[in-house]
Amino acid sequence: MIRTYLSLSVTTVSAASAVAAESSGETTFPPFDPGYFSTQIFWLLISFGILYFVLSRGILRRVGQILEERSDHITDDLDKASRMQSQAREAQKHRERALTDARAEAQGVVEATRQSVDAEIKRSIAAADAQAGEQAEIAEMRIRKMRSEALSRIDEIAADVAQAAIEKVAGKSVTVARIKSVLN
Amino acid sequence: MAADGEGKRIDPISQFEITPMAEWKVGSYDLSFTNSSLMMLIAVGLILLWLFLSTGRRSLVPGRWQSIVELSYEFIGNMIRSTAGSDGLRFFPFVFSLFMFILFANMLGMIPFFFTTTSHIVVTFTLAMMVMCLVIGYGVYRNGWGFLRLFWPSGIPLAIVWFVAILEVISFMSRPISLSVRLWANMLAGHILLKLFAGFAVMMVGAFGLFPGVFGALIPFAMTFALVPLEFLVAFVQAYVFALLTCVYLSDALHPGHH
Incomplete structure (x- = not known):
């Protein structure tokens, strides 16, 4: 098996070398065949x-525009975002100030x-x-x-x-005025 | 011997043959439309179709396809910016086209029975020469004689600067060769290897029948199985390397003074 494999590979190599040997003769190695140089160069x-013309005039410019538009858009959006952020910060400050004012x-x-309320309480207490x-x-x-009345009636x-x-004791009647003058 | 017939069938070179589909001669030049031309046009058509369809909606929030386009756009853009600086972005359409063209040509070549345009040295060499012409043309246009500073490194003693300058010129001259041969040889070797191993597996079964032949085919089949993802990787990496080196060379044209 291995021997046949080897012999086969030998025949392939010899076939390839035969082709190479042939190329030096009547049939040239195709990539070196000068007969086709002119057509290859011409069509290349x-x-x-065509490729260069269409790409440079049209498509690449279009791709460049797309990318530019996108980057413009992105910078615009970023600008807008930062502007809105500063606005939000301003609003926050405003709100905080309003809050402290209200407090x-x-x-x-x-x-x-x-x-x-204190004053009212004091006033009503005072009243x-x-x-x-x-x-x-x-x-x-x-x-x-009443006392002075009572005291004045004590005399009477x-x-x-x-x-x-x-x-009762003396059997004499004495006037009240007389007694009063004596008592006083 | 039966192996002769088998050997012809798994010829790994035949996949690189060009077959004309419509003959066309202009003067002494053969400009026939071939299978290779067809694959180039298919690659271009696929790239354009892909880019056109996936950016058609121009949505602000990209869909899956559009974000692939955007990713590759940024990928190439970053590559240029990091190697050639921001003023290298004027070459963005060129580098993008180059990268996509090579990538699609390589990837299309991975489809069985499809022709690989980048496996022909003429094609890769023409691409490399386009890069070099752009580098030299733009370098001279922008810097005038100053472009020659590229070969005259500063801060080196006068005694050896001549020697260094000669080396610089040689390395500059060999750039298109190394650039084109790197891509071409990678594609060619990969496809030959794939064809060889896959053909070997088939040949085993053909020579010994299904029962014992399957065991012989096991190793080459496993190799093919392992090689396919590797070749996909190579197809991408080579396109990337080509574009990256293009950026490096363009950077020389932009700033010849410092390197």
């Missing part, structure tokens, strides 16, 4: 010329309300105090009057008692 120049205002309202003091004074005055009662006692 024609086809490459301060709310604090002020709370303070004012507290003060007014209640004043009323209570007034009533206490009125009551005191009444007590004082004492005089009455003394007149009655004198009548």
Whole structure:
């Protein structure tokens, strides 16, 4: 098997070398055949010329435009995005300022309300105090009057008692005025 | 021997033969339309069709096809910018056409029974000469006599600068040869190898019948299987190398002073 393989490879090599030997003779190695040089060069120049012409005039310019448009678009979008971002930052700042303002205002309202409520409470306490003091004074005055009344009637009662006692004890009638002058 | 008939059938050279499809002679020049011309036109047609259809909608958000076009556009653009600088972008259509033409010609050659235009030294040499003519023409147009500074490196002692200048001239002269032979030899060798191994597998079966022949065909078949992706890679890499070297040479035309 191996021997036949080897002998076959030998025949192929010899066939190839036979071709090579032939090429030096009547049939030339095709890539070196000068008979076809002119047609090869001519058609290569024609086809490459067409390719170059169409590419340089049309298609490559179009591709370049597409890429340029895209990069323009992207830079535009990036610009827009950064502009919007700065706007958003501005809005955020604005909002924060509004928030702090509102907070301060709310604090002020709370303070004012507290003060007014405090003042009202003080006022009503004071009013209640004043009323209570007034009533206490009125009551005191009444007590004082009642006491002085009572005290003034003590003299009369004492005089009455003394007149009655004198009548009973001494059997004499003495006038109340007399007794009063004696007592005082 | 039966192997003689088999040997003819797997001749790896016959795939490079040119067959005229329409004879046309102008004076002493043969300008016949051949299978090679057909493949060139097919390559050009495919490139144009591809680019035209996939950029037709000009969408802002690219679809799959359009982004392939855009990727290759940027790929070539970056290649030029990194090797020849931004002023090299004036050659963008040329480098793009060159890269796409070679790439499509190489790739079309990978389709079985299709002719590989880039496997002919005339074709690759003509492409290389186009590059060299552009380099010299633009270099002289832009720099005048200053273009000769390309061969006169600065900062080298006068005693040996002559020697260096001669070397520079020789290396400049050999550029079209190395440029064309690199592409051509790669395509030619790859296709010969593919044909040889694939033909070998077929020959094994032909010589020994299906049963024992299959085992003999196993190794060449595996080789073919491994070579196909390699050849696709080579087809791309060679187109890339050709375009890249074109950019490097164009950079010389743009800035002959420093290198």
